[in-house]
Every structure is written in C-alpha cells, then in structure tokens.
Amino acid sequence: MxxxxxxxxxxxxxxxxxxxxxxxxxxxxxxxxxxxxxxxxxxxxxxxxxxxxxxxxxxxxxxxxxxxxxxxxxxxxxxxxxxxxxxxxxxxxxxxxxxxxxxxxxxxxxxxxxxxxxxxxxxxxxxxxxxxxxxxxxxxxxxxxxxxxxxxxxMTRLDQNRAQAQIAAKAGVPVNQVYNVFIWGNHSSTQVPDASHAKVITGPNTAISAADAVKNEAWLLAEFIATVQKRGAAVIAARKMSSAMSAAKAAADHMRDWFRGTEPGKYVSMGVVSDGSYGAPKDVVFSFPVEIKNGKWSIVQGLPINDFYQQLLTATGKELEEEKAEAFSVINS
Ligand SMILES: NC(=O)c1ccc[n+]([C@@H]2O[C@H](COP(=O)([O-])OP(=O)(O)OC[C@H]3O[C@@H](n4cnc5c(N)ncnc54)[C@H](O)[C@@H]3O)[C@@H](O)[C@H]2O)c1
Ligand SMILES: O=C(O)C[C@H](O)C(=O)O
Known part of the structure; x- marks a missing residue:
C-alpha cells in the first residue's frame, strides 16, 4: 500500500x-x-x-x-x-x-x-x-x-457514456461491448457525439462497426446525436434537478483513466486545451478522443472526419470561442 x-x-x-x-x-x-x-x-x-x-x-x-x-x-x-x-x-x-x-x-x-x-x-x-x-x-x-x-x-465523459449506452441499447448488447464512440467540442448542445469510428464487440476476437451493428445509419446521424446532445436537459426536465449519479460516475471514469491509463486502441473523450488538431480553434478547451499512458493524455491523430462531422466540429468550436470571450469579459468587468 x-x-x-x-x-x-x-x-x-x-x-x-x-x-x-x-x-x-x-x-x-x-x-x-x-x-x-x-x-x-x-x-x-x-x-x-x-x-x-x-x-x-x-x-x-x-x-x-x-x-x-x-x-x-x-x-x-x-x-x-x-x-x-x-x-x-x-x-x-x-x-x-x-x-x-x-x-x-x-x-x-x-x-x-x-x-x-x-x-x-x-x-x-x-x-x-x-x-x-x-x-x-x-x-x-x-x-x-x-x-x-x-x-x-x-468533463465530456458523461456525454460519451450516454452515447455508448444509446448505441448498446440500439444494438441490443451490453454497454461494455461498445467502444470508440466519442465526443468532440463543447459540453453543450453543440457537442458532437461521433459514432463513425465506434465498434461493437461480437465475439472473443471480433468487432463490427456501430453502423453495421445498429443497422440504421439515419438514426446514428440524427436521433442518436440529438438524444446525446439534449440528454442533460431531459434529465433536468424529469428530475427537476441536474444529473448527479451519472455525472459522478463519469467524473470517476475520467480521473481513473487519467491516472491508470486506457487500453490499447480504446479511446476516451476529454476536454483538453486545444492545439488546433482536427481544425479545432486553438486555446479553448475542446473535447477530443484521447489515449492515456503513464498519466499523460495524447489526442488520437489521423481519424478520418467527413464533411458532415467537420461542419459540426466547426460550429462547436465557434461556440467555445464565443464563450471564452464572454468569460474573460465577465472576469474583467
Ligand atoms: N460536465 C458535466 O457533465 C456535468 C454533469 C452534471 C452536472 N454538472 C455541473 O456540476 C455542477 C454541480 O452540480 P451539482 O448537481 O452537484 O450542484 P449542487 O447545487 O447540488 O451542488 C453544488 C455545490 O457547490 C457548492 N459551491 C458553490 N460555490 C462554491 C465555491 N465557490 N466553492 C466550493 N463550493 C461551491 C454549493 O454550495 C453546492 O454545495 C453544476 O454546475 C452542474 O451544472 C456538470
Ligand atoms: O445538463 C446539465 O445542465 C447538467 C450536466 O451538464 C449534464 O449534462 O447532465
């Protein structure tokens, strides 16, 4: 000990x-x-x-x-x-x-x-x-x-956990059989839940894409994204208070992975100070897929991003720049 x-x-x-x-x-x-x-x-x-x-x-x-x-x-x-x-x-x-x-x-x-x-x-x-x-x-x-x-x-891990749970339910598998679904950008309703790289485990050494598992591309591009983006508001509407149990679990997941590392090939979402990867604005805290080794995170590079997601990434980045300007004007007022 x-x-x-x-x-x-x-x-x-x-x-x-x-x-x-x-x-x-x-x-x-x-x-x-x-x-x-x-x-x-x-x-x-x-x-x-x-x-x-x-x-x-x-x-x-x-x-x-x-x-x-x-x-x-x-x-x-x-x-x-x-x-x-x-x-x-x-x-x-x-x-x-x-x-x-x-x-x-x-x-x-x-x-x-x-x-x-x-x-x-x-x-x-x-x-x-x-x-x-x-x-x-x-x-x-x-x-x-x-x-x-x-x-x-x-913390954008709650959004990632929500996204993972949505895909698992749609594919009819336990939640731990879904990986590499992640969140880009702001923890807000402009966040980008991205299932285009997600996998669903189908056997001891086999996995298929989330798209093949849910067999409903239209759902992944519309309802899935909107559900995750608005999940916090849906919890507030039902509970009259914001999420707490699931937020605590996500905070524990985030810090556990940061201290203890991620499994090879499995990415997690973290809001980190942006270096401009994937065209995100620099010097805002932007959620990226990261890998973690020896207590250090690094942004996963080289993932293909199509025009549909790229436009969403641009919008969430713009919101973060606006928030940053407003935050420093509040602090300096
Ligand atoms: N990032 C996420 O995914 C996520 C998820 C859920 C909630 N949240 C946010 O987390 C925050 C806390 O939510 P909650 O449900 O626990 O709220 P809560 O109102 O139950 O608790 C907040 C606590 O913070 C205390 N507090 C206020 N100002 C403080 C200060 N200056 N120093 C220390 N403590 C202070 C309050 O007295 C209160 O006890 C909210 O801003 C909420 O929106 C974020
Ligand atoms: O939605 C909120 O205001 C609380 C939290 O950010 C959430 O996503 O549940």
Missing part, C-alpha cells in the same frame, strides 16, 4: 459529490491499493451540511479513506492535492443553456485556479465538472500558470 494521496472535491456538500465521494473513497478511481485523504471544499453556509457528509463517510467504514478535511478555505482545500475534482458551481435549471451559467460560475474558477497555483502539487490533475465545464477549465488554467496546461481538463 503506497502513501495516501490528497484529493480535493469542491461542491462537496452538493448532489454530485454525494455519489462521487463514495466512489473515490472505496477505490474506484485511484485503485484498490491507493489510500486517499479527501479534502472537501464548500461555501461557509454549507458547512453544517458538509458535517453530515463527513459523518456518513466515516460510517461507510472504508479502509482506503485515511483522512477527511472539510473546509470553506480554498488554501486548506487545495494544499498538496494530487487530484482535483472541481464540481462546486451553480447547476442550470429547466429552459437554460449551460452557457447561461457563465456569469454566475466563471469567477469561482478564477479563484480556484489561483488557489491551485499557490497550494496544489505542480503535477495535480484537474477535472472541471461545474458548468460551463470547458470554459471554466480554460479560465482555471489561465490563473494557474505554474501548473502545466495539459493538467486542466473538462
């Missing part, structure tokens, strides 16, 4: 954290041999609620959990952390787009970027979940210049 690592979860008294903390503390993310000390950040009015979460974590009697630090102080929360789940932010309500949260949330990520810069380990891996996640991740990275930009990522 190695030394415990310190992991911060912000918004620790909120909905997503309620599921996520358990997954981290029981070893789903950093593995069964990695002990953790959880730092729980929330705002001062939530400290009493947070005490209830602390009690429940103790009552789970989890052997990997070696300490819990509940706090409203970013300096204490980010001190010496190796991983940061930035969840704390306002969720959208029915009828809103995620970018409508920019003015409420973006300043949180400036403050937390500064705190990461000052107090976290220099190799900290940061996952931004709070919406609008891509642009918040970009802001956070800008205010943490001493930490490499590739250490700041935004």
């Amino acid at each position: 190695s030394e415990p690592i310190r992991v911060v979860v912000t918004g620790a008294a909120g909905q997503i954290a309620y599921s996520l903390l358990y997954m981290i503390a029981k070893g789903d993310v950093f593995g069964p041999d990695q002990a953790v000390i959880l730092h729980l950040l929330d705002i001062p009015p939530m400290m009493e609620v947070l005490q209830g979460v602390v009690m429940e974590l103790a009552d789970c009697a989890l052997p990997l959990l070696r300490g819990v630090v509940p706090t409203a102080d970013p300096a204490e929360a980010f001190k010496d952390v190796s991983a940061a789940f930035l969840v704390g932010a306002m969720p959208r309500k029915q009828g809103m787009e995620r970018k409508d949260l920019l003015s409420a949330n973006v300043k949180i990520f400036k403050v937390q970027g500064e705190a990461l810069n000052e107090y976290a380990k220099k190799d900290v891996k940061v996952l931004v979940v709070g919406n609008p996640a891509n642009t918040n991740a970009l802001v956070c990275s800008k205010y943490a210049p001493s930490i490499p930009r590739e250490n700041f990522t935004a």
Whole structure:
C-alpha cells in the first residue's frame, strides 16, 4: 500500500459529490491499493451540511479513506492535492443553456485556479465538472500558470457514456461491448457525439462497426446525436434537478483513466486545451478522443472526419470561442 494521496472535491456538500465521494473513497478511481485523504471544499453556509457528509463517510467504514478535511478555505482545500475534482458551481435549471451559467460560475474558477497555483502539487490533475465545464477549465488554467496546461481538463465523459449506452441499447448488447464512440467540442448542445469510428464487440476476437451493428445509419446521424446532445436537459426536465449519479460516475471514469491509463486502441473523450488538431480553434478547451499512458493524455491523430462531422466540429468550436470571450469579459468587468 503506497502513501495516501490528497484529493480535493469542491461542491462537496452538493448532489454530485454525494455519489462521487463514495466512489473515490472505496477505490474506484485511484485503485484498490491507493489510500486517499479527501479534502472537501464548500461555501461557509454549507458547512453544517458538509458535517453530515463527513459523518456518513466515516460510517461507510472504508479502509482506503485515511483522512477527511472539510473546509470553506480554498488554501486548506487545495494544499498538496494530487487530484482535483472541481464540481462546486451553480447547476442550470429547466429552459437554460449551460452557457447561461457563465456569469454566475466563471469567477469561482478564477479563484480556484489561483488557489491551485499557490497550494496544489505542480503535477495535480484537474477535472472541471461545474458548468460551463470547458470554459471554466480554460479560465482555471489561465490563473494557474505554474501548473502545466495539459493538467486542466473538462468533463465530456458523461456525454460519451450516454452515447455508448444509446448505441448498446440500439444494438441490443451490453454497454461494455461498445467502444470508440466519442465526443468532440463543447459540453453543450453543440457537442458532437461521433459514432463513425465506434465498434461493437461480437465475439472473443471480433468487432463490427456501430453502423453495421445498429443497422440504421439515419438514426446514428440524427436521433442518436440529438438524444446525446439534449440528454442533460431531459434529465433536468424529469428530475427537476441536474444529473448527479451519472455525472459522478463519469467524473470517476475520467480521473481513473487519467491516472491508470486506457487500453490499447480504446479511446476516451476529454476536454483538453486545444492545439488546433482536427481544425479545432486553438486555446479553448475542446473535447477530443484521447489515449492515456503513464498519466499523460495524447489526442488520437489521423481519424478520418467527413464533411458532415467537420461542419459540426466547426460550429462547436465557434461556440467555445464565443464563450471564452464572454468569460474573460465577465472576469474583467
Ligand atoms: N460536465 C458535466 O457533465 C456535468 C454533469 C452534471 C452536472 N454538472 C455541473 O456540476 C455542477 C454541480 O452540480 P451539482 O448537481 O452537484 O450542484 P449542487 O447545487 O447540488 O451542488 C453544488 C455545490 O457547490 C457548492 N459551491 C458553490 N460555490 C462554491 C465555491 N465557490 N466553492 C466550493 N463550493 C461551491 C454549493 O454550495 C453546492 O454545495 C453544476 O454546475 C452542474 O451544472 C456538470
Ligand atoms: O445538463 C446539465 O445542465 C447538467 C450536466 O451538464 C449534464 O449534462 O447532465
């Protein structure tokens, strides 16, 4: 058993954290041999609620959990952390787009970027979940210049998981038989769920394309894309609250793969600071298919993209550039 690592979860008294903390503390993310000390950040009015979460974590009697630090102080929360789940932010309500949260949330990520810069380990891996996640991740990275930009990522894994589940249901196979469906661009309704490279496992050493498995190309190009793009809104309409259990699972998947790597030939979606690959605008946080080895992600290069998807990629990239401009005008106002 190695030394415990310190992991911060912000918004620790909120909905997503309620599921996520358990997954981290029981070893789903950093593995069964990695002990953790959880730092729980929330705002001062939530400290009493947070005490209830602390009690429940103790009552789970989890052997990997070696300490819990509940706090409203970013300096204490980010001190010496190796991983940061930035969840704390306002969720959208029915009828809103995620970018409508920019003015409420973006300043949180400036403050937390500064705190990461000052107090976290220099190799900290940061996952931004709070919406609008891509642009918040970009802001956070800008205010943490001493930490490499590739250490700041935004969550599009929930969209990928949704896409995988849709294809599995349509093909009539368990979800783990579907791979290489991924998400391009923004975690917004312009995101591009792309099944054109997806495969469905049909036997011990055989796989076919998702198109052959679902036998319905028109569905893959229209209803599938729209369902995944609008799934967050559909959950809000039904639950009257935004997704939480599935968001926590996706955050755990994202950080697990980042720390522990991806299987050869199997790609995952991550919002990362764009280098302009596939014609995406540079210097926005854009979701790409990535492979991960030794704790480092790299964008999968050379995938053929047809005109249909290329146009969608251009639109989601444009939205990210607009969000970026708005975010910095809010911060500078
Ligand atoms: N990227 C994704 O796929 C995805 C999925 C689901 C939800 N989200 C987003 O995640 C965020 C959190 O959702 P939730 O359902 O847990 O919301 P929630 O309202 O249940 O919890 C948010 C928590 O954050 C806390 N908080 C607010 N400001 C803070 C700050 N400055 N520092 C620390 N904590 C702070 C709040 O007090 C609250 O306890 C929302 O922005 C939501 O839209 C993103
Ligand atoms: O849709 C939302 O506002 C929450 C989250 O981003 C989601 O995709 O479920």
